[in-house]
Amino acid sequence: MTPSSSASAQAYLNVRDLRITAGEKILVGGLSFTAEKGRVTGMVGESGSGKSLTCQTIMGLPPRGLSVSGDVLLNGVAMPLEPKNAVLAHGSRGRQVAMIMQNPISCFNPVCTIKTHFRETLAAHHKSRLDNTRQRWRSSLVQVGFENPDAILPLYPFQMSGGMLQRVMIALALALDVDFLLADEATTDLDAVSQRRVLDLVASLVHDRDLGVLLITHDLSVIAHLADDVLVMREGVLVERGNVHAVFNRPCHPYTISLLEAHYRLYGIDMEASCN
Amino acid sequence: MLRYILKRLAMLAPILLTVSLVVFGILRLGEGDPAMSYLRMSNIPPTDQALAVARAELGLDRPLHEQYLDWLGCAVQGDFGRSYVTKNPVLEEIFYYLPNTLILAGASLLFTLVLSVPLGMVSALKKDQLPDHLTRGLSFFGVSMPNFWFGFILVWVFSIQLGWLPPMGKGGPAHMVMPVLTMSLMSLCINTRLIRANMLDNMHARYVLYARARGLPESVVVGRHVMTNSLIPVITAVGMHVGELFGGAVIAESIFAWPGVGRYAVSAIYNRDFPVMQCFILVMTTIFVTMNLIVDICYAWLDPRIRYEGGGQ
Amino acid sequence: MTVNGLKRHLRRGLVAFSILVVFILAVSALFAPLLSTHDPTEVTLANKFAEPGLDHPLGCDHLGRDVLSRLLHGARTSLGAVAVIAGVILLLGFAVGATAGYAGGVLDSTLMRICDVFLTFPTFILAMFMIGVLGTGIVNVILAVSLTHWAWYARIIRSLVLALKNREHVLAARVSGTGRFMTMVRHILPPVFAQLAILATLDIGHMMMHVSGLSFLGLGVRPPTPEWGVMIADARQYVWTHPELIMYPGLAIFVTVMAFNLLGDALRDALDPHALEHTATDHARRETASSSESLQEAY
């Protein structure tokens, strides 16, 4: 199924003609796609294809020194894209759409406890103190599978494992009641068990809370396992998109085919066989 | 945390013991003859007989290890002997002048921190803009400026030419301006550069990106995340600055006739007043070591990584 | 882009300037007797405070000695002393640091405890004390400054060697059967030397200020040896009537130190051992109570 123009009007995230350039060099060239709530949209592509850049730009945080054009509509509202307007965007950033990142241990401030991270995040979005309570932090930690959240809160990031921190990131997003999650290589550095656990968690959240997810990864098995739709990126351009089954079973673009081939060969699966 | 502090405190004693051994070793193995200085300062003609008497009196004729243990025993009780020149107990003299030096050093350290933090921050936040260029240029000049020359230029400009500041001595806060500037210039510039580099490093850290992605206001992002992580390493640098400042104090006190322990020590060196030199270096080193200990404890206190790793070992 | 270009231009200009200054200094230090028009110690009272002119390009000092000749010979003293100090420090620091880092075990901890003792003292104070005991003179100054500085280097070299020792390519070389010595020579020494070159260049200014500072206090070289710190101290009493006499040697120190700092920065950029440096710094920071490295980094 290809998203139609009418569907794009209702889509939660709507990216139109996004261009990112660094001087003469085009990093992302005219990217357009949509993603909806309650669905997982996968984005694949090799390193340097502009996936993470797109993700950061959607959050309104493109790296300094890049020029950005195009629109990002969130729930029908245009997000400012220039970094100097970042302050304007912060109302929806984090509150409606949250990002979880790879290598989580480097994403937490090493000298602050998990509690501090919760408190400051909620404080940034909820003015009232009533909502910013220990109760709330605990419930979101429980939701991501921590059975004893009180033991987690006073910990420092370096005292926890990557998988745990990844789940804390998700818990931080949940505590804000976000509608949409950008998962940028969120499971790349994790061991298989933690990866599985995080992916299962994401899947259940999509199902239970009608969360929308944009899942960026270069691991095709993760896409196959979790995504509903898939976007294939190459050198800043979208080369193929569609329902995950459709794309994986009948790839059209040569790049998609080579990606899949490489993946199957690595896992010793004969491509022809699996397609048929 | 308590364990960490105790562990560090326990290390203090052996460090100071070794320090005393080194000081004693340098003193006894050097060429100078303490008996000679003692006699000259006592206005006793240094005949061979008088020298022998003085050596016996000062215990210089006994085996080295005995001399050391004796000396250490006295030193532990705060008895560093009497100055050859003034005949007063050395520790008393040193402690008399010490507060003046500590005032200067403290004020310089404070000045260094108070000024370098905003300068470093502004420089990093306005990277490659005018304030940054100015700060970087100034700090580069400052790092290359010999403090004994700088002090004299200050006197020349502000006392002789303009007549704004008192050129020497101790008195009100105005008397402190030039010595403090002279002493802190180097530390200030190093610190500014350090903070700027740390800030820039940290601004590209992933946790800053994540903090922004969580929608934290910029004030919180910079004020809490970038700042804390940039400033905590500065605490370590404070330990180093103290060492530099002590060196600077000797020079500043000489230029500005500040009645501190550094100037006293220089005159003691001219006179070869060995007990004073000995006590001076021991006291300064003890302060330096203690400062570093405090710095380390502060560092551990502020940076949980050290606290948890260091304490567990 | 033009701003960046300008910056690069400026930077390149500064580096060229620093290389030029260091070159001039080295030349004047090496060939001071040939370049200077007068004997720097020759006293001609009739020329006291002579104005700059053809015969004396920078004039004469309070004893009628040619200032330019004294400056040139001062470069010889200052740079010579610093060169010897740097050599001693590097040799000693390298021997101790590399041995400790590579050998490990009891030897390592023993050597490091010795370093700790030297790191415990405030450097300038210890140097003063040593001069006080040993007496003044260029040899004692060199001795004092070297002995107060080498331990930093030993520590840094040890951390570098330690960090490198466990690097993949070094481990790979070891596993594939290269001998200990050859591994050291091939894989560990070159990056350590690169790092040392940077550190030493950045530190030369610092050492120079120590030497001149001691001389300024009257605890350094003995007269009539021309030395910049001594020249400043000598010129102090004539500052009202002849302020230029205090400016020349001061500027000489300032420019020299600045040139070496610039050169060190440039060297660091060129050799870019950034990753290495970080491993080493992290390592060292955990180990040393007083992290000299962060200070070094800031230079």
Next chain:
Amino acid sequence: MKCIRLVLFGFVLAFCTVLLSLANATAEPPKGEGVLVYSWSSNVGPLNPHRYSPSQMFAQAMVYEPLVRYQADGTVAPWLAESWTASINGREYVFRLRQGVTFSDGTPFNARAVKLNLDAVLKNHESHDWLELVNQLHAVEAAGGQAVSILDDYTVKLTLKDSYYPILQELALIRPVRFLSPAAFPDDGDTGKGIKAPIGTGPWQVTEMVKGEYDVFERNDRYWGQKPNMRHLVVKVIPDSNARAVAFDTGEIDLIYGAGGHGAGQIGLDTFERYQKMGEMITGVSQPLATRTLALNTNRFPTNELAVRQAVLHAVDKKALVDHIFLGVEKQADTIFAPSMPYCDLGLAPFRYDPAGAATLLDKAGWILPAGSAWRVRDGKELALDLCFVGNDALQKSVAEVLQGYLKKIGVKANLLGEESDSFYNRQKNGEFGMIFGDTWGAPYDPHSFCSAMRVPSHADYQAQLGLPMKADIDARIGEVLVTLNEEARRNLYADILTTLHEQAVYLPLSYMTSIMVHGKNIEGAAFGATKYEIPFEPVRKK
């Protein structure tokens, strides 16, 4: 946020500490009307009249007074003793004390006080053995006699072992024969170990001593003589002569007064010349007070040779030295004692500046200048000597560098050895020098005390003269001159001694030291004392 708070907390704490210590430590000397501000290189010290360093002589002279006072013309005048009589044999002196004199604490000054003080001095006679007067008195005591006896409340008799003629000069010295209030004596009476308080009969009394910063003197309102014009005298501690000049320029001090010369003196002579030329300042130079000289070692190669010593003396252009280094403030010296000193006007022929003559002398002695070499050689030995000075005394350093230059011109190599005072004095003691600086002591020590010390092995002069064939003879004559009562014999003996030393070229006198003085036009009445050790602050008035 926890972290930031902590850092802030640290800052505030540090700031408070500094403020607190500042507030505590700031002490202020008196200021304003009636306060004269002077400066010295150190604190004036404990001011024990019977001890030496670290007490400063100028301050001891302000607080304590002698029985007789040395005059500028070389004679002694009555002071605490109104009159005296000497016995025919020159061994007994009876002093009639001035009545109505009290110490500044109100204790009367009388014969008892004099005896108490002299006994205290004799108790520690070892530390005063350089002073023949004390030796003479002690010898009497040692022989079972009484050196100091009270004849009545205001009459004291001193008994000497020999007829030592300079007794009055030595009684005029600043230390150790001056008088501490009996009330300030320690309980065991031994002033060698310390005193309770520095209380004397002098025009000033100490009221405050702040170590490393300043000392305050106050007018002694009980003073029997001319009372000081100023209520207070503040002596600031300024160890460095440049800092002193800056302090004077900025009005921190009112008066520069004392020896000239950067290093040991008050200000550099160039600075003094600047004030002279300025015109807004009143400057003054005293009459010659002592001699700045170098001793040549007659007991050491190569100065053991008369020709070399004579050549050295002829090689130095003293006029240029005096013009450019001493800037005319100190006059050229050709003999070891100024002719104005007692017994010293002998009309000795000076060693003229004559480099050619010096070279001829050396040539004749076999010292040949090889072609292409800067230094003379004889029998393969280079003509080189060690020139020793105190390394951190800028004036000595300059002079040494100049001398090195002159000697180079006649092919003599001078190795400069600028060392700490310790090593320097060590060389004076053991004779490890070729040429060494040594000033004469000036009035009232010259010439008798100085000559007397030439017989003591630990003096540079003894070491320097040791190589002279007639050294034993010189020592014998010195011993004789000090106890002879015959004026004519004394004159002849001195002439003999000084002529021999002059002709043997043992000393290279450079200049006659003077004191200098600089003050603003608001100060009047400042004048020079009779010796270089005292400063008469009493008549000084600040408008």
